[in-house]
Amino acid sequence: xxxxxxxxxxxxxxxxxxxxxxxxxxxxxxxxxxxxxxxxxxxxxxxxxxxxxxxxxxxxxxxxxxxxxxxxxxxxxxxxxxxxxxxxxxxxxxxxxxxxxxxxxxxxxxxxxxxxxxxxxxxxxxxxxxxxxxxxxxxxxxxxxxxxxxxxxxxxxxxxxxxxxxxxxxxxxxxxxxxxxxxxxxxxxxxxxxxxxxxxxxxxxxxxxxxxxxxxxxxxxxxxxxxxxxxxxxxxxxxxxxxxxxxxxxxxxxxxxxxxxxxxxxxxxxxxxxxxxxxxxxxxxxxxxxxxxxxxxxxxxxxxxxxxxxxxxxxxxxxxxxxxxxxxxxxxxxxxxxxxxxxxxxxxxxxxxxxxxxxxxxxxxxxxxxxxxxxxxxxxxxxxxxxxxxxxxxxxxxxxxxxxxxxxxxxxxxxxxxxxxxxxxxxxxxxxxxxxxxxxxxxxxxxxxxxxxxxxxxxxxxxxxxxxxxxxxxxxxxxxxxxxxxxxxxxxxxxxxxxxxxxxxxxxxxxxxxxxxxxxxxxxxxxxxxxxxxxxxxxxxxxxxxxxxxxxxxxxxxxxxxxxxxxxxxxxxxxxxxxxxxxxxxxxxxxxxxxxxxxxxxxxxxxxxxxxxxxxxxxxxxxxxxxxxxxxxxxxxxxxxxxxxxxxxxxxxxxxxxxxxxxxxxxxxxxxxxxxxxxxxxxxxxxxxxxxxxxxxxxxxxxxxxxxxxxxxxxxxxxxxxxx
RNA sequence: GCCCGCUUAGCUCAGUUGGUUAGAGCAACGGAUUCUUAAUCCGUAGGUCCUUGGUUCAAAUCCAAGAGCGGGUACCA
Numbered sequence: 001x002x003x004x005x006x007x008x009x010x011x012x013x014x015x016x017x018x019x020x021x022x023x024x025x026x027x028x029x030x031x032x033x034x035x036x037x038x039x040x041x042x043x044x045x046x047x048x049x050x051x052x053x054x055x056x057x058x059x060x061x062x063x064x065x066x067x068x069x070x071x072x073x074x075x076x077x078x079x080x081x082x083x084x085x086x087x088x089x090x091x092x093x094x095x096x097x098x099x100x101x102x103x104x105x106x107x108x109x110x111x112x113x114x115x116x117x118x119x120x121x122x123x124x125x126x127x128x129x130x131x132x133x134x135x136x137x138x139x140x141x142x143x144x145x146x147x148x149x150x151x152x153x154x155x156x157x158x159x160x161x162x163x164x165x166x167x168x169x170x171x172x173x174x175x176x177x178x179x180x181x182x183x184x185x186x187x188x189x190x191x192x193x194x195x196x197x198x199x200x201x202x203x204x205x206x207x208x209x210x211x212x213x214x215x216x217x218x219x220x221x222x223x224x225x226x227x228x229x230x231x232x233x234x235x236x237x238x239x240x241x242x243x244x245x246x247x248x249x250x251x252x253x254x255x256x257x258x259x260x261x262x263x264x265x266x267x268x269x270x271x272x273x274x275x276x277x278x279x280x281x282x283x284x285x286x287x288x289x290x291x292x293x294x295x296x297x298x299x300x301x302x303x304x305x306x307x308x309x310x311x312x313x314x315x316x317x318x319x320x321x322x323x324x325x326x327x328x329x330x331x332x333x334x335x336x337x338x339x340x341x342x343x344x345x346x347x348x349x350x351x352x353x354x355x356x357x358x359x360x361x362x363x364x365x366x367x368x369x370x371x372x373x374x375x376x377x378x379x380x381x382x383x384x385x386x387x388x389x390x391x392x393x394x395x396x397x398x399x400x401x402x403x404x405x406x407x408x409x410x411x412x413x414x415x416x417x418x419x420x421x422x423x424x425x426x427x428x429x430x431x432x433x434x435x436x437x438x439x440x441x442x443x444x445x446x447x448x449x450x451x452x453x454x455x456x457x458x459x460x461x462x463x464x465x466x467x468x469x470x471x472x473x474x475x476x477x478x479x480x481x482x483x484x485x486x487x488x489x490x491x492x493x494x495x496x497x498x499x500x501x502x503x504x505x506x507x508x509x510x511x512x513x514x515x516x517x518x519x520x521x522x523x524x525x526x527x528x529x530x531x532x533x534x535x536x537x538x539x540x541x542x543x544x545x546x547x548x549x550x551x552x553x554x555x556x557x558x559x560x561x562x563x564x565x566x567x568x569x570x571x572x573x574x575x576x577x578x579x580x581x582x583x584x585x586x587x588x589x590x591x592x593x594x595x596x597x598x599x600x601x602x603x604x605x606x607x608x609x610x611x612x613x614x615x616x617x618x619x620x621x622x623x624x625x626x627x628x629x630x631x632x633x634x635x636x637x638x639x640x641x642x643x644x645x646x647x648x649x650x651x652x653x654x655x656x657x658x659x660x661x662x663x664x665x666x667x668x669x670x671x672x673x674x675x676x677x678x679x680x681x682x683x684x685x686x687x688x689x690x691x692x693x694x695x696x697x698x699x700x701x702x703x704x705x706x707x708x709x710x711x712x713x714x715x716x717x718x719x720x721x722x723x724x
Numbered sequence: 725g726c727c728c729g730c731u732u733a734g735c736u737c738a739g740u741u742g743g744u745u746a747g748a749g750c751a752a753c754g755g756a757u758u759c760u761u762a763a764u765c766c767g768u769a770g771g772u773c774c775u776u777g778g779u780u781c782a783a784a785u786c787c788a789a790g791a792g793c794g795g796g797u798a799c800c801a
Contacts, residue, residue, distance in 0.1 A: 139735040148793045249800045467772035
């Protein structure tokens, strides 16, 4: 809800000739710099201060009539500002009281000094209005605590909860420090594709999307792995990427669908070199950013003191439950051993599960939850690692490790598989596993194989979930707490909180306000199809050329083509008269009867077109406007003529028929000879051109035109068109 | 996907066994105040109790369905 009193203040500011939204403000100090200057002074405001210019958001205010204390906050932190009528003048203080609300931004020019009570402050000599806030800040003491609000309106969380600000600052510093460390150790940062044609680099389900121009389905990457290894093949000996990845899978506190992974690869290293380097990197990050190797997450204390144990998965499981999977060579034997130990795995489809998956499930059940302090879990079974190098002594396992802490997998690393024949065999095994019903397998990647066939150096690398690590180091148990704007379902404009982006419904032709049809009256597909009404469009979503091409493809009957072209002309004139987007309005006019040649039934007319127009990219509100001109035929869908644009399309399409009919009865049959007076007369003569729907023409009122003015506008536009 | 929980003023929260006109603090508005820092004091205004339907003489409260969010679990690496 926009605050009425704030709007009134905004108006008062404007009325006084002051810009409520300033263009810029020259700062000399951040608030913390200014505060530190003041703090360094003697404890008395009489002491000569430093002149400063600062700016920030007004967070608190304590007014004593002629003396006013406030706290400003900028990116550095907070500082108290004192507005003393004896210094800035009584007018200035009064203006502040009348104009400034908590949440506004102001600039302050003054001198640093302490107050009588010793608070480091800035004594204003002048202040400047910088930006008016129309909505209030959250509670000033307790901040914003509602979890959903904190995610939906993260800016409020950031403004009012210092802990949130610090956490996201930490994330920035973490990534920055990691980049610096990698840069300092000979790594080069690259960017590889997010939009790709093949699922590659990990075992996960992708998000799918459509590439229109190339007419093909694409996927968003689940990992940058194979691209980075191709970089190494190309001669980047050490390479890394801070890679946004997308996995279309279940949500949980430890899984995001849209997350950041850092991956690096180093030529000539194996996974043991990798572990050594990783221990150094992580300790560097922790030491430089936290200053302690003890991290508290909830009740759990995690100790990063090195060296971190390196334990094979086989030993971990053996220790935890006495099962040695190395002696159990097939899935059934392992299943029997698990059953014999009365261990209950909760996963589904256990009886069909492969040996590798069973080992993985067993590890997750009996071992991983107990791993609190960092551990390198090494030597995974080969089944689950199609891109990792198999062990030279034991081909059933791979040279791989995961860094685990707090029960979370933080890093996944291996000696990379660079043998193209082995890699091809692994891919083929994946493909046959898929054939056997395992959905999450890697498809054969011929491009990647080809690269490997050209020769890759031995190498090792890893991927780290940035959110997981940052969450761990900031003591959070949910990754959303370290994601600035996590994905949330949109709220439809509920009562008291209307959708700010939707245009208000325009008055109907009779001048009474209309209401949007109840959503439940529309079928789901129609609702999706028709979109929300709008009074104007910033962008039709479809160029004139593209619209013309559709028009040529769909509309063949000459009279219909003429009618639609004329409607476009009238729409253009209406847009000009209203100062609306002429190009967009013309497109709507040209396309409004797109499917009329193909669809004759009134209850389907416009629906077929709507589908095609949506596919072509036309703005949903434009589709709504076009469909609304047949709202009688489409009444079952619940669509109604609501916005200015809706009314405009109806009026334009109908008036064209009246003008045409009127000009046809003239001796010359030329629209140039048609007089407005006669057009008006024929409008009111019901028998004349009876199938021209007069009530549609009257919808011009809903687009802001008097009837007669609208007829004049349409006539003039069509006459101008016919001469040109 | 399934199970459980939460949703009351812009924010933070009360609200008894179903019972008068749904309350408080902050924020807002009016007033007092030249050293406050969660300022204080006096006064005013602010509500679709998430939505819809039901039970009842009576619903924020009970029931049902739906929405959003959270937690668990499964799928999934």
